[in-house]
Amino acid sequence: MRLWIVSVLVLTHLVLGALCWGKDGHYTVCKLAEGFFEDDTIAAVKKLLPESVDGGGLADFCSWPDEIKKLSQWQWTSTLHYVNTPEYRCNYEYCRDCHDTHKHKDWCVTGAIFNYTNQLMSASENSQNIVHYNLTEALLFLSHYMGDVHQPLHTAFLGDLGGNTIIVNWYHNKSNLHHVWDNMIIDSALETYYNSSLPHMIQALQAKLKNGWSNDVPSWKSCHFHQKACPNLYASESIDLACKYAYRNATPGTTLGDEYFLSRLPVVEKRLAQGGIRLAATLNRIFSAKPKLAGL
Numbered sequence: 240m241r242l243w244i245v246s247v248l249v250l251t252h253l254v255l256g257a258l259c260w261g262k263d264g265h266y267t268v269c270k271l272a273e274g275f276f277e278d279d280t281i282a283a284v285k286k287l288l289p290e291s292v293d294g295g296g297l298a299d300f301c302s303w304p305d306e307i308k309k310l311s312q313w314q315w316t317s318t319l320h321y322v323n324t325p326e327y328r329c330n331y332e333y334c335r336d337c338h339d340t341h342k343h344k345d346w347c348v349t350g351a352i353f354n355y356t357n358q359l360m361s362a363s364e365n366s367q368n369i370v371h372y373n374l375t376e377a378l379l380f381l382s383h384y385m386g387d388v389h390q391p392l393h394t395a396f397l398g399d400l401g402g403n404t405i406i407v408n409w410y411h412n413k414s415n416l417h418h419v420w421d422n423m424i425i426d427s428a429l430e431t432y433y434n435s436s437l438p439h440m441i442q443a444l445q446a447k448l449k450n451g452w453s454n455d456v457p458s459w460k461s462c463h464f465h466q467k468a469c470p471n472l473y474a475s476e477s478i479d480l481a482c483k484y485a486y487r488n489a490t491p492g493t494t495l496g497d498e499y500f501l502s503r504l505p506v507v508e509k510r511l512a513q514g515g516i517r518l519a520a521t522l523n524r525i526f527s528a529k530p531k532l533a534g535l
């Protein structure tokens with residue numbers, strides 16, 4: 240009986256594992272971003288956020304797109320969380336890769352980031368525009384997908400569904416490679432280094448952004464050709480990291496332990512930090528456009 244319950248739990252876990260950075264990962268990306276918002280962004284985000292009982296900021300809402308994607312009216316959004324490359328291709332190309340299974344162009348995580356950036360821009364640039372879209376949703380989708388595009392296995396091979404079908408052991412627990420990168424590396428880091436406290440981990444990343452990474456932050460932020468958002472660059476980085484770190488030494492049936500954890504954790508931490516910096520930079524570019532979101 241107990242075994243049966245355990246295997247049901249593991250199965251449920253595997254199915255639910257087909258997600259994105261877990262809740263903690265998305266919370267971290269958005270919390271880090273909040274620390275880099277300019278005044279215009281703080282005001283615009285506050286206006287757009289849903290009412291919250293405990294006065295939480297953007298970070299409290301960043302997993303919303305995961306919570307809704309199984310509801311029938313939102314099912315169309317589920318392909319917007321990732322992009323797949325052909326088998327064993329360690330590079331990413333928008334035209335080749337950004338489509339859904341029916342080859343509808345733009346239906347992938349990078350297409351969605353462009354889409355929601357444009358929606359927020361068109362409202363921000365000209366408050367006289369008739370706004371066709373729900374900008375609260377646009378903000379929450381953009382914030383969530385900006386996190387996803389930084390998870391290396393969200394730009395990964397189609398054949399294994401971004402690692403979802405690669406069954407591995409994470410220490411003594413059965414899992415899959417995608418779930419390891421969404422959740423398990425972060426969970427193990429919280430337990431091992433941060434007394435199971437997410438705020439402690441976030442503080443450590445904030446400290447690194449001020450010290451170890453401070454020289455890199457300007458280059459993380461920058462976007463070529465005066466674009467507002469450059470998700471293609473982030474997806475290219477992700478598939479490169481997927482090939483070099485995520486897939487490497489993680490074939491089906493492997494037990495991943497200390498060696499994998501200790502060498503991959505720095506990659507996960509950096510991707511969370513980059514996601515936060517780039518979300519803030521993108522929102523700052525959007526909302527510093529004049530005139531502001533007046534009258535919305």
Ligand SMILES: *[C@@H]1O[C@H](CO)[C@@H](O)[C@H](O)[C@H]1NC(C)=O
Nearest residue numbers: 319345346347350351354372
């Ligand atoms: C763009 O956003 C709108 C509004 O949510 C949605 O209807 C449309 O399907 C989106 N397209 C893409 C490619 O994300």
Ligand SMILES: *[C@@H]1O[C@H](CO)[C@@H](O)[C@H](O)[C@H]1NC(C)=O
Nearest residue numbers: 289372373374375376377379
């Ligand atoms: C915008 O979307 C949010 C989340 O789906 C919803 O709660 C809200 O009612 C929508 N606002 C409008 C004006 O439709």
Ligand SMILES: *[C@@H]1O[C@H](CO)[C@@H](O)[C@H](O)[C@H]1NC(C)=O
Nearest residue numbers: 409410411412423426427430
């Ligand atoms: C394995 O699973 C158990 C039960 O869910 C959990 O308490 C434990 O932390 C997991 N171990 C690792 C290393 O993730």
Ligand SMILES: *[C@@H]1O[C@H](CO)[C@@H](O)[C@H](O)[C@H]1NC(C)=O
Nearest residue numbers: 430432433434435436437439
């Ligand atoms: C770790 O967390 C526990 C429970 O939250 C707390 O009682 C303990 O003081 C913490 N230890 C450290 C070193 O922060």
Ligand SMILES: [Zn+2]
Nearest residue numbers: 258259320387
């Ligand atoms: Zn997601």
